[in-house]
Amino acid sequence: MKVEIWSDLLCPFCYIGKRKFEGALEQFAHRNEVEVVWRSFELMPDAARESSQDMHTMLAAKLGGDRARAKAMNDHVTAQAATVGLAYDLDHAHPTNSFDAHRLIHLAADHGLQDAAKERLLAAHFTEAQHLGRRDTLQGLAAEIGLDTGEVADVLEGDAYTAAVRADETEARALGINGVPFFVIDRKYGISGAQPSEVFLEALQTIWAEEHPLTMLGGPASASADDAACVDDVCAVPAQGRGV
Amino acid sequence: MKVEIWSDLLCPFCYIGKRKFEGALEQFAHRNEVEVVWRSFELMPDAARESSQDMHTMLAAKLGGDRARAKAMNDHVTAQAATVGLAYDLDHAHPTNSFDAHRLIHLAADHGLQDAAKERLLAAHFTEAQHLGRRDTLQGLAAEIGLDTGEVADVLEGDAYTAAVRADETEARALGINGVPFFVIDRKYGISGAQPSEVFLEALQTIWAEEHPLTMLGGPASASADDAACVDDVCAVPAQGRGV
Numbered sequence: 001m002k003v004e005i006w007s008d009l010l011c012p013f014c015y016i017g018k019r020k021f022e023g024a025l026e027q028f029a030h031r032n033e034v035e036v037v038w039r040s041f042e043l044m045p046d047a048a049r050e051s052s053q054d055m056h057t058m059l060a061a062k063l064g065g066d067r068a069r070a071k072a073m074n075d076h077v078t079a080q081a082a083t084v085g086l087a088y089d090l091d092h093a094h095p096t097n098s099f100d101a102h103r104l105i106h107l108a109a110d111h112g113l114q115d116a117a118k119e120r121l122l123a124a125h126f127t128e129a130q131h132l133g134r135r136d137t138l139q140g141l142a143a144e145i146g147l148d149t150g151e152v153a154d155v156l157e158g159d160a161y162t163a164a165v166r167a168d169e170t171e172a173r174a175l176g177i178n179g180v181p182f183f184v185i186d187r188k189y190g191i192s193g194a195q196p197s198e199v200f201l202e203a204l205q206t207i208w209a210e211e212h213p214l215t216m217l218g219g220p221a222s223a224s225a226d227d228a229a230c231v232d233d234v235c236a237v238p239a240q241g242r243g244v
Numbered sequence: 245m246k247v248e249i250w251s252d253l254l255c256p257f258c259y260i261g262k263r264k265f266e267g268a269l270e271q272f273a274h275r276n277e278v279e280v281v282w283r284s285f286e287l288m289p290d291a292a293r294e295s296s297q298d299m300h301t302m303l304a305a306k307l308g309g310d311r312a313r314a315k316a317m318n319d320h321v322t323a324q325a326a327t328v329g330l331a332y333d334l335d336h337a338h339p340t341n342s343f344d345a346h347r348l349i350h351l352a353a354d355h356g357l358q359d360a361a362k363e364r365l366l367a368a369h370f371t372e373a374q375h376l377g378r379r380d381t382l383q384g385l386a387a388e389i390g391l392d393t394g395e396v397a398d399v400l401e402g403d404a405y406t407a408a409v410r411a412d413e414t415e416a417r418a419l420g421i422n423g424v425p426f427f428v429i430d431r432k433y434g435i436s437g438a439q440p441s442e443v444f445l446e447a448l449q450t451i452w453a454e455e456h457p458l459t460m461l462g463g464p465a466s467a468s469a470d471d472a473a474c475v476d477d478v479c480a481v482p483a484q485g486r487g488v
Contacts, residue, residue: 011474043474062478077479080472167271167445174449175458179475187274190458193473199462206461 001034001208006041006172007118007181009098009105009132012077012088015122017181017194019084024200030208038109038118040102040168041180047097049133055090081126088126096133102168103161104138108147116145186211245278245452250285250416251362251425253342253349253376256321256332259366261425261438263328268444274452282353282362284346284412285424291341293377302339325370332370340377346412347405348382352391360389430455 005021007014025031051058060070074090081088101121108117120141124130131137135156142152155161175184183191183200185207191200229235249265251258269275295302303314322332345365352361364385368374375381379400386396399405419428427435427444429451435444473479 008474011479013472013474013479016472043476059478073479163271166442170442170446171273171449171453174446174453176453179473181473184458187456188459190460191462192460193463195462195472203461 002186003034004037004039004184005181006039006177008041008043009101009121009125011043011180013194014181015126016081016084020194020197021200023197027201028204038105038114040165041172042098049097051095053095055093055095058095089129092129093125094131100138100156101132102165103155104142106161106164107155113145120145246430247278248281248283248428249425250283250421252285252287253345253365253369255287255424257438258425259370260325260328264438264441265444267441271445272448282349282358284409285416286342293341295339297339299334299337299339333373336373337369338375342376344382344400345376346409347399348386350405350408351399357389364389
């Protein structure tokens with residue numbers, strides 16, 4: 001089973017959604033057969049690497065300049081994050097451009113470290129106010145998860161994985177994805193947003209069952225008059241027992 | 245997914261287009277489910293097998309005899325080829341008739357070697373100045389990709405696969421194809437010319453998504469006010485949080 005998750009590193013619901021999805025995965029009987037692939041999506045592809053604004057001012061700009069309302073909305077997101085155990089610090093988080101961070105996630109994928117990289121970068125941005133647009137920050141975080149320093153420097157200084165990020169993004173457009181997080185299971189089912197863990201779990205179970213239908217042995221699959229079975233608290237009498 | 249590509253072996257943009265398409269395929273998540281079929285198209289069906297002209301003189305004849313201009317145009321094509329890693333040698337390439345080469349491509353298809361044959365013949369003509377109109381050249385190239393010498397000789401000496409080449413060509417006319425390369429995807433979409441890899445990739449992704457629409461689970465597909473999702477850098481506040 002393959003779950004592809006389009007998300008941005010600067011999207012607060014993407015980290016919350018990651019935790020909610022992980023909560024479902026933990027409960028899922030076939031979790032060891034689930035492959036998770038993180039796909040790139042930039043909410044603000046044109047954002048500057050360095051910004052003098054904080055997260056509240058940036059959001060306020062989109063709300064007609066109402067900083068108090070923006071801060072209240074961000075505080076609400078912080079409260080939501082707390083319900084899944086994440087201590088967001090949006091007062092100090094740095095708005096930036098996530099393109100290089102996405103390239104780093106793709107590099108990590110080539111070393112089997114994609115989830116570790118995604119987790120480390122999200123934690124750095126949302127809970128530690130680390131600056132994901134700065135090369136030295138990315139270099140330090142990459143070293144922490146075990147990526148080779150020289151290789152990371154080459155990637156960050158060059159344009160490696162640009163095509164991989166762009167391919168994820170054009171694919172998102174093709175799939176009609178215009179918001180993140182967005183979960184795609186086996187390229188057949190889509191789930192939008194940081195839904196409750198129960199929604200993810202039910203989806204995983206339903207899709208698994210659909211792809212692995214039970215083979216019925218010993219008789220018909222549904223309870224008919226000939227089954228010795230109870231359906232909706234009505235117990236059918238088996239044929240040979242009729243009239244006894 | 246089936247991609248049919250009409251092209252000629254003597255068409256410089258066909259080889260460049262092959263590389264650009266391959267670049268897209270490499271980035272395409274479902275590349276293992278794509279079947280590529282090469283279809284025949286002769287740009288110069290009446291061309292002589294042997295010609296005393298080189299490529300520049302031949303092009304010059306179509307430009308009112310201006311050989312310098314023809315060479316400049318061919319040099320420009322060579323520069324374009326270099327951008328996709330192909331070392332064209334149009335100073336020495338041999339103008340000829342590609343009909344037998346097309347028949348050979350069809351024979352190779354019957355042995356699951358169509359792409360190998362197409363690649364080998366294009367490389368031979370454009371980068372090695374091999375003469376595709378000569379039987380011994382075709383015989384040698386066919387042997388290189390593993391075709392049976394006796395069978396190849398029978399095909400080249402007889403008229404096998406003539407009908408297959410003609411069928412491709414009448415179909416091209418029916419589809420309104422008058423230039424190559426021309427890419428047809430699942431007989432529904434057409435792409436003309438050696439477009440950038442990104443164009444091919446987006447087409448593959450869009451058509452795939454259209455043919456395999458996602459079934460949405462757990463709520464609306466797009467981030468509405470009720471989704472915990474981020475769209476265009478605005479993160480919607482879930483319903484229970486509205487008015488905060």
